Structures are given as structure tokens and as C-alpha cells.
Amino acid sequence: MHLNREYVYDGRAYVLSQLFSIETVDHLIDELDTEIEAQIRTEFQMLDQEEPPEIVPGRQCAKPVVCEFFDRCNAPKPMDHISNLPGIRDRAIQKLLSLGIESIYEIPPDFPFSDRMRRACTCVQRATPWFSSELAHKLEELRYPVYFMDFETVNPAIPRFAEMRPFDVLPFQWPLHIQESRGANLRHFEFLAATDADPRRNFVEQLCPLLRESGSIVVYHKTFESERLADLAGWIPEFAPRIDQIQRRLWDLLPVVRSSVYHPEFEGSFSLKAVIPALLPELSYEGMEVADGTTAGRVWESILHGSLEGADKTRLRDALLAYCGQDTLVMVRLVERLREALLETCDCCNGHARQVCPILNVAEIGCNHCQRIEQYSRRHKYGVHPADPDVAQRDVDLY
Numbered sequence: 318m319h320l321n322r323e324y325v326y327d328g329r330a331y332v333l334s335q336l337f338s339i340e341t342v343d344h345l346i347d348e349l350d351t352e353i354e355a356q357i358r359t360e361f362q363m364l365d366q367e368e369p370p371e372i373v374p375g376r377q378c379a380k381p382v383v384c385e386f387f388d389r390c391n392a393p394k395p396m397d398h399i400s401n402l403p404g405i406r407d408r409a410i411q412k413l414l415s416l417g418i419e420s421i422y423e424i425p426p427d428f429p430f431s432d433r434m435r436r437a438c439t440c441v442q443r444a445t446p447w448f449s450s451e452l453a454h455k456l457e458e459l460r461y462p463v464y465f466m467d468f469e470t471v472n473p474a475i476p477r478f479a480e481m482r483p484f485d486v487l488p489f490q491w492p493l494h495i496q497e498s499r500g501a502n503l504r505h506f507e508f509l510a511a512t513d514a515d516p517r518r519n520f521v522e523q524l525c526p527l528l529r530e531s532g533s534i535v536v537y538h539k540t541f542e543s544e545r546l547a548d549l550a551g552w553i554p555e556f557a558p559r560i561d562q563i564q565r566r567l568w569d570l571l572p573v574v575r576s577s578v579y580h581p582e583f584e585g586s587f588s589l590k591a592v593i594p595a596l597l598p599e600l601s602y603e604g605m606e607v608a609d610g611t612t613a614g615r616v617w618e619s620i621l622h623g624s625l626e627g628a629d630k631t632r633l634r635d636a637l638l639a640y641c642g643q644d645t646l647v648m649v650r651l652v653e654r655l656r657e658a659l660l661e662t663c664d665c666c667n668g669h670a671r672q673v674c675p676i677l678n679v680a681e682i683g684c685n686h687c688q689r690i691e692q693y694s695r696r697h698k699y700g701v702h703p704a705d706p707d708v709a710q711r712d713v714d715l716y
């Protein structure tokens with residue numbers, strides 16, 4: 318017996334015969350019978366041994382479910398471990414291990430990697446962050462006023478409100494930072510469902526007017542917010558046209574970071590929880606009582622349905638608001654940080670632009686007058702500045 322994902326709750330009484338599905342699996346059991354017998358025999362043999370078998374941890378440790386021995390077999394790896402390259406597959410890991418290579422520093426330059434992995438490898442080996450020359454174009458797509466938005470959700474097994482199915486995602490909180498123009502002060506708004514009544518209408522009703530009619534709406538991993546908006550449009554059809562407009566304005570920061578930035582401390586991950594400590598260490602989530610989305614959902618449930626007293630509820634509510642506000646604030650600061658990386662000021666010529674060195678494929682400081690990085694790189698030749706010979710002369714003097 319299992320929950321039926323197709324069942325739609327009408328908001329009044331659960332129809333148990335539809336909420337649950339009963340499936341006959343006798344034929345599957347029959348098919349597995351001989352396999353299971355052999356498997357159990359093998360497992361008893363293994364349990365008879367003095368020592369556990371030597372198994373190399375891999376994908377099987379977390380898929381389809383996280384193994385109960387995960388922490389025992391998967392001790393934390395050093396930052397330079399080969400498994401910390403973005404998207405590296407088990408086969409490549411096994412191949413490197415068979416060559417006696419465990420550290421990214423030992424990977425030879427001709428080892429076959431995708432562009433992204435090769436770049437990450439180079440960043441770690443040179444201890445240098447990388448910013449693509451494409452980054453500037455991507456950031457130019459942002460249209461002001463810019464809205465930084467994030468949704469917090471839970472997905473209850475038993476549908477709670479009308480039109481919901483088992484495991485449907487229920488949004489309960491959003492923070493919003495608004496910046497009217499580049500460099501302008503931020504305005505912050507937030508919504509947090511305070512009771513166990515259906516939060517969906519208030520959620521969307523309070524959000525829509527704040528997003529007005531134009532400007533980019535920055536999110537991190539657009540699919541998630543877009544799907545939640547689509548759910549809301551299905552549940553509350555009168556908002557569907559407005560939600561459709563909002564979905565069109567979503568601007569995803571994740572693919573920009575994934576394709577145009579790498580930092581040795583990302584350790585192969587592009588999640589905000591990995592990107593922020595590397596690029597904005599002053600905005601770490603460390604020490605926050607609520608520091609991730611799963612905890613946020615659990616805390617919200619415990620405020621509404623737990624046995625907490627008033628003071629504890631207030632503390633956790635504040636922790637939820639602090640976490641959520643942090644999630645959008647870090648996006649604001651991340652965009653600023655990426656712009657700074659492109660416009661790092663050089664001590665010899667204010668206003669130099671940071672570009673990608675075509676030789677080292679790492680970010681270097683170059684002059685934004687001529688756009689020719691090789692002429693003004695600290696590591697390469699220094700030519701005459703075509704637009705401003707004085708600046709070029711100062712470059713030569715200083716280096």
C-alpha cells in the first residue's frame with residue numbers, strides 16, 4: 318500500500334480508498350525469490366567475516382537512498398581530493414585512483430576532462446579563482462529594478478489543503494530584496510505564514526504587487542521557483558496571467574555562476590552554500606539557527622504543530638526570517654562581488670577591468686581601454702597603450 322500521487326484532496330474529507338493505492342506485487346516477489354535467496358546467502362557469508370569487506374565508496378552510498386554507514390565509509394575528504402571536481406564521474410575517479418592519483422594537484426595536464434573540470438582543476442592547482450570573459454555580458458542582461466527572491470517550502474505526504482496531492486510542494490515563506498538601480502540602497506520585504514491556515518493565497522497576493530511590471534527577478538536555480546509559481550497558478554487560476562508575467566522575468570544566477578566562475582573552495586559544488594563562503598566569507602551561514610531549506614521547513618512545521626512555548630516560537634520565527642533574508646541578501650552581494658571581480662581596480666590605473674588571460678585561462682588584471690589583456694597583464698609583456706600612452710608608461714614603470 319502506498320500514497321497515490323494522483324489523488325487530489327477536496328479540502329473536506331480524505332477518501333482513503335483513493336488517497337492510498339493497493340498494489341499486488343506477488344509476481345514481482347516470485348521473480349525476485351531466487352535472487353533474494355542467493356543475496357541473503359552472500360550476506361550471511363559476509364557477516365561471518367572478522368572484518369568488514371573492503372568496498373570503495375561511490376554513487377551507491379547515496380543512491381537510491383543514503384546508506385546507514387555513509388559517514389563511516391565516507392570520511393570527509395581534503396579540499397584537493399579528486400572527488401571535489403565538479404561533475405566528476407565514478408569512472409574518472411576510479412581511473413585516477415588506479416594511477417595512484419588522489420589529489421587534484423597530481424592530475425596531469427593531459428588527463429581527459431571536460432572544459433569545466435579542466436578549468437576547476439587549473440583553479441585548484443594554481444590556487445586562483447576564475448571568472449569568464451562572458452560574465453560581463455551575462456550580468457548586463459539584468460534589468461533594473463532588480464528583485465532578489467527565494468521561496469521556502471514543505472512537501473507534506475498527506476495533502477493539507479484543497480486541490481493538493483500527496484507530496485505536493487507547499488510554499489510558506491518568501492523574502493524579497495529590491496534594488497531600484499545599480500548601487501542603490503536595498504528595500505527588504507518578507508512573508509512568513511504565521512498560522513496553520515492555507516498560506517497559498519496570501520503568499521501570492523502579497524508577493525505580486527511588490528514585483529511590479531518590469532525588472533529582472535533574480536533567483537538561484539530558477540526551475541524551483543518557476544515550478545512553485547506554476548503550482549500557485551494552477552491552484553489559484555485568477556493569478557495565472559500575473560504569475561505567467563512573473564515567470565518570464567525570472568533571471569537565474571546559478572547557470573551564470575556555473576558557467577562563468579570557479580573558486581578552489583567551491584569543492585565541486587555551485588550551490589549557494591558552497592559559493593558564498595568562498596566568494597563572500599563575511600556572509601557565511603555558520604552559526605545561524607536555521608541555515609538550510611530542509612531545516613527551515615522543519616522549523617516552520619514545529620512552530621505551527623509542535624509543543625513549543627511562546628518564547629521558543631518567537632526565537633525560531635526570528636531565526637526563519639533571518640535565514641530567509643540572508644538567502645536573498647547573499648544573491649545581492651554575489652552579483653556585486655561578480656561585478657567587482659570584473660572591475661577590480663588596479664593600483665596603477667583606476668578603472669581597469671578584470672578579464673580572462675588567454676594564455677593561463679585565469680582572471681588577470683587588464684586595461685578596459687584597449688581590451689587586450691596580454692598587453693597589460695602582470696605576467697606577460699607590457700606594450701604601449703593605444704589610447705593613453707601615459708598609462709602604459711606608468712604600467713611599465715610599476716611592473
Ligand code: SF4
Pocket residue numbers: 372373374375377378384385386387388390391
Ligand atoms: S556507505 Fe554503504 S554503500 Fe557506501 S561503501 Fe559503505 S556500506 Fe557500501
